[in-house]
Amino acid sequence: MARRSRTAARTSAWAVAGWTLATALPLAFLIVFFLWPVLSLVATGFTDDGRLDLGAVPEVFGAARTWRVIGQTLLQAGLAAALAVVLGVPAAYVLYKLDFPGRTLLHGLMTVPFVLPTVVVGVAFSALFGPAGPLEWLGLDRTLTVLVLALVFPNVAVVARTVGSFWARLDDSSAMAARVMGAGRIRAWCTVTLPALAPALASAAALVFLFCSTSFGIVLILGGREFSNVETEIYRLTVQFLDLRGAAVLSLAQFAIVAATLVVSARLRRAGERAVELREDAPRERRPGLAELPAIFVFACTALLLHAVPLLTLVIRSLRGRDGDWTLANYAALVQPPAELPLDAPVAQAVWLSIRIAAIAALLALVLGMLIALVLSRKPAAPGLRRAQGLFDGLVMLPLGVSAVTLGFGLLITMHRPLGIGFDLRTSTVLIPVAQALVALPLVVRILLPVLRGIDERIRFAAATLGAAPMTVLGTIDLPLLGRSAGLALGFSFAASLGEFGATSFLVRPGAQTLPVAVGELIGHQAPGSYGAGLAAAVLLGTLTAAIMLIAERLRVDGRWGGRRQGELF
């Protein structure tokens, strides 16, 4: 293309240096705090007295249990992804194609299950279906059904956002043409709209699959040994047995699952991006009518039964005393913790600490995520660069798919004076926001990247033709748009960091009790009233994250090139 060669000719040394730096900073962060620790721990499992020992591979893969665990992982994640898509599509339609009062509020509320800590989700579902729970009579406690429902719980929002934001920009004219030619509503939807949505559906399903295949807290609490997945098995092997060989082999299996999922999702996404026509502006959505009743019904059932009931059960139980009476004692215990509770200080202190740490993590994730999104949004001509870009994209997503235990123990063996800096990072509070940022980073990138990719190339082209230098184009077109979605990305990563439990709980914590860690410790403690206080703390955490998400939703700015519609998750 003529434009490329012309801009390339004008690319100054500064621009090259700039892009190199924009790539190198996040890359260095990921290598030092993620790849190095994780690979070091895996390598420990594969070496014996300094020699390479791959004997564990056939040994572990020869065991029946390994295949049961891998099979469970694929089964749970597959079922959860399928169900999340089935429930997520009506939700996407209602939330993104219909116009009704309170829609923005619902957008925010739908995200709450996604950012709730998994400990809380597990506890809420076992409180609902377990013995003496209101749904005990269904006899579903300890079944795959409850486990899959709990896995779907946070992920309907992922599908709704991914598909909904795409759907809203989908050009309706083909579907209308089909209707004019005599196709029924359902037929037109199945033959025109559904194929057009397919790439977004596939991409969302892949993402949900990824989240579910590495789910830790939910599977541990609701699944037990019977429904162990690869993630909880790595936890057992590492934390209980110190069987690093077995854990290393399972980590490889996890890498393989993640890589396969990422490759498939990238293929499908690319296939979709070429094929459909998107509009730049979302039109005015329709008011809900009779024809929308089925979609509204499914959405209402999802929101009420799947989302509201477990959360309400949790809230109600947090308001009950040990003798079943109504009381605020559980909340009072958080404010003035009795000596026997495993709370270091009044919960306000844990909240304040969590907020400070999460704010640092969110800023870190936002800055690095912006750089990554800018780098990934370029469309380099050289095939080598494009391939490198694809690998980079995969690396950014990898923290979502790698065991928190592996990361936590990996940091432990590598962060003792890393890179000759003469400071022991292992016991430093600094590692907590770093670990949280690693988890939030993929989310930030997935929020920001569609915004940048959605910018019409012709606008950049026009700017370049009119004489703008590449940096000027970047500064006047890309960055302002990025800024508009930054609020949402920041809110999202803040909420995700605030609720982060897995990675944080496996770090060595220098007296820093974040709120999710406090919830975990309270729920598992023997002191009378500790369990109730844990539930109250979980409600508090849920309320905090919900409030943050609602504020973040408001921070999105409507804009000509799509701030509002494109600034959706994934």
Place this chain on the structure above:
Amino acid sequence: MMPARPTHTPARRVAAPLIALAAVCGLALTGCAGSAPDGQAETEKVTLVVHDSFPNDEVAAAASAATGYDVEVISAGDGGELTNKLVLTAGAPIADAFFGVDNIFASRLIERDVVEPYRPAGFPDSGLAFTIDGEGADGEPFSLTPVDHGATCVNIDPAWFAEQGLAEPATYEDLAKPEYAALTALLDPTASSTGASFLVGTVAQFGEDGFADYWQRLTDNGARIEQGWSDAYYGQFTQGGEGGTKPIVVSYASSPAFTVDDELTASRTRALLDTCTRQVEYAGVLQGAANKAGAQAVVDYLVSHEFQQTIPDAMYMSPVDASVEMPEAWAKFAPEPAEGQTHDLAPSVIERGREGWLQTLGDTIGL
């Protein structure tokens, strides 16, 4: 290994990791690690690593006052996780001293040379009963220093049995009898240290060849296996306060002290003292500690009367110092099983057998 750094000003403590981070990723992080206490610039720092249910801040303050060191307390997970973290960082330890590894994992620390033998000053004679393999009787150092002890026991809800007109169970064998079918909540020994302790008890009772058969009979009799202690006690036990339905649960000898009425006249639960396994929690000085003298002072503090008397209320265990007066509810309703009444195995036997037992259990009852 980290050399001892006698003067460590708060400003440096905050700045150093930040500079380190900035050097690594080129970003200036501000505002974290701001919890460094002020005004202790001239004291020497010593770090104690502990399990999760430990009152970190209170002990840090009290131990600093008692030892004259600036004691920092850090958490590293529950018993098994803490042990494995210490093993993985052997030679370059994350702390100077540790506390909270129990007899299930004790041998792993000794066999892997993670700890340095030490006998704390002022160790109470009553604690000698809890040392590993009875060492230390002649005044030699301990491989690990016992700090507190307790027992894992089956707990029951007596009122439930009275109401049903059913005799209360008393022994391991009773739990497998048909009249107690589907009444028991057990703990997964691969996931819970309390569960592992109960497993050790059954191995001690039925032998390495017979324990799996016993577990098989328990599960055939409808015992429910939970992942964690709180899932079983709060979620399943009739007296857990959360509407559970099982009147028999694996818990601790001390648990009945927490189900007493307000007037301290009765407890709603009872521990079956013939189904107990002793649990001892150890402390020690880590090999390669940056501040060895400080670490020894901290271990001294952990067995001192001052710390020992805080143990029942803070950690639900009994102190090794028998001269500590126990809380009233404990004395009345949570008696310890008598010497010889418990079903125990030596830590070295546990370390050698543990994985195999779990494997056997997995093969027989699918755990």
